[in-house]
Amino acid sequence: MNRRPRAGISMAAVTGFLVGSVAVLSLLLGDNPALFGDGAGAEALAQNLALPGDALLRLLMIVLALSIVFGIANLLTLHIRRLASGRLMSGVLLSSFAGVIGWHIMLPGEPSLLEAIQLPIESALAALLCVTLVAGGARILTRRSDIWGLLFTLVVVLVLLGSLPLPELAPIATFSDWLMRIPAQAGARAILLGIALGSIVVGVRALLGQDRSARG
Amino acid sequence: MTDDYSWLEEPQPAASEPARKRRGLRRFLPRLRRRRLAAQPADQPGAAALLEGQSERPLTELDQRLQALRARSLEGEVHDERQALYDVDQALTSPALQEKPGGVISAVALSQAQQAQVDLLTEIVGGQSDPAEGTAKRGLAGRAVQSLPNIPRLLISALLLLFVALPFVSSDYAPGALPPADFAEDDPQAAAFYAALDSLSPGDYALVAVEYGLGAAAELDALTDLALRHIFARGGRAVLATSNPIAYLHARNLITAIRDRAAQAGLRLVNGLDYLLLDYLPGGSLGIRELNENFADIARRSIRAAPISLPLRELTDMKLLLVVADSADDVRNWVEQALPDAGPRRLYAATSLAAEPLARAYVEGIDRFDGLLVGMRAAYTYGAMLDAAFGITPQSSAPNALASPETAPAGSVGSGASSVLAAAPSPTPLPTATPRPTYTPTPLPTNTPVPTPAPTIAMIRIVEVTSPQSPVNIRVGPSTAQAALGLAYTGDTLEVLDTNADSSWYKILMSNGWEGWISAIVVTERLVPDTAPASDESASNARERAVMSRFYPRRYGKIEPRFSQVNQVPVSARGAIIQLRERGGEAQRLQAMTMGTLAAVLAIALGNLAAAIGALARRG
Numbered sequence: 001m002n003r004r005p006r007a008g009i010s011m012a013a014v015t016g017f018l019v020g021s022v023a024v025l026s027l028l029l030g031d032n033p034a035l036f037g038d039g040a041g042a043e044a045l046a047q048n049l050a051l052p053g054d055a056l057l058r059l060l061m062i063v064l065a066l067s068i069v070f071g072i073a074n075l076l077t078l079h080i081r082r083l084a085s086g087r088l089m090s091g092v093l094l095s096s097f098a099g100v101i102g103w104h105i106m107l108p109g110e111p112s113l114l115e116a117i118q119l120p121i122e123s124a125l126a127a128l129l130c131v132t133l134v135a136g137g138a139r140i141l142t143r144r145s146d147i148w149g150l151l152f153t154l155v156v157v158l159v160l161l162g163s164l165p166l167p168e169l170a171p172i173a174t175f176s177d178w179l180m181r182i183p184a185q186a187g188a189r190a191i192l193l194g195i196a197l198g199s200i201v202v203g204v205r206a207l208l209g210q211d212r213s214a215r216g
Numbered sequence: 217m218t219d220d221y222s223w224l225e226e227p228q229p230a231a232s233e234p235a236r237k238r239r240g241l242r243r244f245l246p247r248l249r250r251r252r253l254a255a256q257p258a259d260q261p262g263a264a265a266l267l268e269g270q271s272e273r274p275l276t277e278l279d280q281r282l283q284a285l286r287a288r289s290l291e292g293e294v295h296d297e298r299q300a301l302y303d304v305d306q307a308l309t310s311p312a313l314q315e316k317p318g319g320v321i322s323a324v325a326l327s328q329a330q331q332a333q334v335d336l337l338t339e340i341v342g343g344q345s346d347p348a349e350g351t352a353k354r355g356l357a358g359r360a361v362q363s364l365p366n367i368p369r370l371l372i373s374a375l376l377l378l379f380v381a382l383p384f385v386s387s388d389y390a391p392g393a394l395p396p397a398d399f400a401e402d403d404p405q406a407a408a409f410y411a412a413l414d415s416l417s418p419g420d421y422a423l424v425a426v427e428y429g430l431g432a433a434a435e436l437d438a439l440t441d442l443a444l445r446h447i448f449a450r451g452g453r454a455v456l457a458t459s460n461p462i463a464y465l466h467a468r469n470l471i472t473a474i475r476d477r478a479a480q481a482g483l484r485l486v487n488g489l490d491y492l493l494l495d496y497l498p499g500g501s502l503g504i505r506e507l508n509e510n511f512a513d514i515a516r517r518s519i520r521a522a523p524i525s526l527p528l529r530e531l532t533d534m535k536l537l538l539v540v541a542d543s544a545d546d547v548r549n550w551v552e553q554a555l556p557d558a559g560p561r562r563l564y565a566a567t568s569l570a571a572e573p574l575a576r577a578y579v580e581g582i583d584r585f586d587g588l589l590v591g592m593r594a595a596y597t598y599g600a601m602l603d604a605a606f607g608i609t610p611q612s613s614a615p616n617a618l619a620s621p622e623t624a625p626a627g628s629v630g631s632g633a634s635s636v637l638a639a640a641p642s643p644t645p646l647p648t649a650t651p652r653p654t655y656t657p658t659p660l661p662t663n664t665p666v667p668t669p670a671p672t673i674a675m676i677r678i679v680e681v682t683s684p685q686s687p688v689n690i691r692v693g694p695s696t697a698q699a700a701l702g703l704a705y706t707g708d709t710l711e712v713l714d715t716n717a718d719s720s721w722y723k724i725l726m727s728n729g730w731e732g733w734i735s736a737i738v739v740t741e742r743l744v745p746d747t748a749p750a751s752d753e754s755a756s757n758a759r760e761r762a763v764m765s766r767f768y769p770r771r772y773g774k775i776e777p778r779f780s781q782v783n784q785v786p787v788s789a790r791g792a793i794i795q796l797r798e799r800g801g802e803a804q805r806l807q808a809m810t811m812g813t814l815a816a817v818l819a820i821a822l823g824n825l826a827a828a829i830g831a832l833a834r835r836g
Contacts (some may be wrong), residue, residue, distance in 0.1 A: 020355040035531065054509065057502060057505065057506070060499065060505065061498060061499050061502055061506055064498050064499040065498040065499070092298035112497075114430075114465050114466065114469065115466075117358075117461075119430045119497075122430040122431040122433075123430065123433060123434045124428065125431065126431040126432070126434070126435055130376070130812070131369075131372065131373050131376055133819060134372055134376065134815075134816045134819050135366075135369045135372050135373075135819075137816070137820040137824075138368065138372060138819045138820050138822070138823025138824060139368075139824075139827065140820075140824055140827075140830065141824040141828050142823075142830075145831040147662070149779070150828075153820065153824045156820060157817055157820055157821055160813055160816055160817045163813060163818055164392060164393035164485070164810055164813055165393045165394070165395070165569075165593075165810060166391060166392050166393075166810075167393070169281070178427055180717060181576075181662060182572065184573045185576065185577055185580070186571075188573040188574045189577045191574065192548075192574065192578075195548075210766040
């Protein structure tokens with residue numbers, strides 16, 4: 001197999017490894033002056049070691065903020081092209097964009113667009129999600145008619161009933177509360193543990209060049 | 217194993233098909249390109265070989281379809297994806313699109329060849345074809361129509377709508393009890409939340425992180441509004457922060473609405489003193505970390521030109537941290553990025569119902585994460601507790617609010633706002649009929665009560681930007697021909713150094729120590745006591761100073777703003793801030809939630825019962 005190394009990818013991998021290593025070491029050491037003993041000297045050393053990590057994080061902040069600007073420019077360019085090729089919906093997007101900018105310039109601080117248009121629309125979409133979830137919930141056993149489907153359905157119904165403020169359903173509310181506090185809490189903590197372990201694994205893989213999510 | 221798959225992805229141009237210019241409505245149709253798999257280079261392994269040689273995960277973890285594909289490739293010892301995936305290249309090559317003569321998009325139908333390819337792809341990936349979904353059907357007149365609406369879904373939607381609407385029509389359809397007026401017993405974390413905000417003393421700062429999008433505004437706005445009013449009512453000062461750009465705008469609107477409504481009752485909430493909206497924190501968790509590390513500069517930058525500002529240097533200047541979020545990830549970001557360096561300060565959260573399980577795992581597992589409020593029911597209890605604490609008469613329920621909107625005074629925000637104002641004892645003159653608060657900043661009276669200065673306290677002249685056309689320019693000299701030096705916003709206050717000859721321009725001190733000129737047309741002058749000491753603290757902490765001295769020597773130099781105090785809301789008037797909140801339809805909304813939940817239980821139970829009976833019937 002003829003494998004030809006690519007200079008760009010190699011450079012990016014080396015850069016990623018170096019930057020990541022410097023940032024991790026800098027932040028770890030800078031946040032733990034006790035590693036260097038007691039006294040003002042140790043504190044000063046830790047602070048100096050933290051500088052590269054802080055600087056890299058700030059650089060990242062700037063790049064992230066700048067990427068929003070690039071993203072907007074890219075979006076506009078794309079839709080101008082699409083409009084030129086006859087796609088009228090891109091014109092709606094562009095005119096909306098210009099309208100919002102113009103509105104803000106003409107009426108600074110006027111919140112009508114956000115509060116009177118976008119908020120109701122997003123709230124309505126969130127409410128529609130409720131209908132979709134209920135419709136999906138009503139078909140659980142249609143798609144999966146086994147013991148797990150039945151168990152899932154029972155839990156959904158019991159938790160919903162337990163959330164109702166009806167005194168007649170107090171026993172169900174007790175059981176529902178137990179479900180939320182014990183099994184659901186256990187699952188939530190497992191998820192949090194998984195997130196933490198996953199973050200470490202992803203970080204190590206990125207440092208070792210196994211993951212190059214940004215082609216870096 | 218190589219990771220270069222580009223030869224699999226790059227399409228070959230169809231050389232035999234010249235580009236034709238489309239005319240008329242045909243140009244709006246999607247242009248389907250013929251895609252062919254690139255010829256496999258001799259030195260590259262095929263997809264089957266990649267599967268055969270894969271070693272990243274155990275084979276048992278692979279999807280069954282991939283396992284079958286791998287077995288198929290091993291049987292024939294093939295190393296070409298076109299052999300492994302029989303006929304996949306033909307399936308991926310689309311024949312010409314068949315169109316109706318009219319040429320509109322809705323008239324496009326799959327040709328027989330295309331349908332055959334869909335079936336082939338379906339077979340390759342092991343999926344199930346469902347002819348009832350996603351395909352166009354032709355009516356009697358030959359016109360293509362979309363598939364018929366899903367009848368069960370329509371029924372469920374109608375059931376939900378009916379149940380949710382009933383409480384607004386009649387109080388006869390309002391089952392269940394409203395939340396209690398005190399959650400001290402059944403929810404200690406909610407009680408801790410209330411107690412923390414209630415323990416604020418005049419002048420204390422509370423950081424309020426508004427981290428929810430507009431989709432969750434209906435659920436969380438009430439909690440944010442109540443928390444902010446609670447802070448103001450106790451004499452505290454709210455510092456709002458967010459790493460969500462939409463939430464930034466929404467938080468600004470929320471605080472502006474509170475300020476404007478308070479102004480109508482003669483209460484002044486001053487931007488930069490009673491509250492401060494920090495600039496948007498880009499980068500999610502990184503933005504929060506930056507706030508933690510660089511609090512002083514973010515606060516100063518957010519104040520813009522106002523020298524009369526909050527003497528904030530570090531996150532530990534906050535008495536408490538409060539996060540209002542619709543996602544457990546946002547709670548996690550604040551817990552991980554802000555709490556470790558917040559000293560003894562404690563974190564409290566208000567979340568949506570969906571974010572509760574993960575947020576509760578944090579609140580029960582982390583020492584300095586103490587309180588949690590969840591959803592609208594908690595907001596109702598919170599409001600009732602605030603009403604009781606500030607001696608406000610509870611509003612009577614108005615079950616027919618929607619049915620008879622004329623019962624509300626024209627222009628009032630809440631259906632019962634005016635009655636509350638009229639009924640409750642008020643330390644300040646309140647309007648008998650509350651006009652609808654507009655977002656146009658209301659010109660504030662110039663004779664607003666100012667605390668009587670102590671004899672030893674010097675008075676300083678300030679101007680407050682009152683122009684509705686905000687922002688206004690601060691210029692190098694007393695003329696509009698001069699270059700602009702900075703911006704000031706409505707509500708900003710600036711210390712006056714001098715005036716020009718005809719007093720048409722004020723020479724003012726900006727937050728960064730610069731001197732500038734602002735037109736007298738856009739400001740109102742006042743005298744206030746100069747009570748706060750000047751701060752010589754340049755940065756959040758020692759590390760911050762070190763970083764700034766290295767990277768920002770010019771921008772963040774030695775010049776510091778003078779921190780001064782202007783009038784605070786008088787203690788006697790603070791209850792009015794609670795009183796002025798919007799309460800329209802609280803009870804009806806909660807009852808609608810109850811009815812909606814009942815409808816959901818009915819739909820889920822009946823739907824699944826029918827499915828179970830059907831399944832049993834099929835099995836004989």
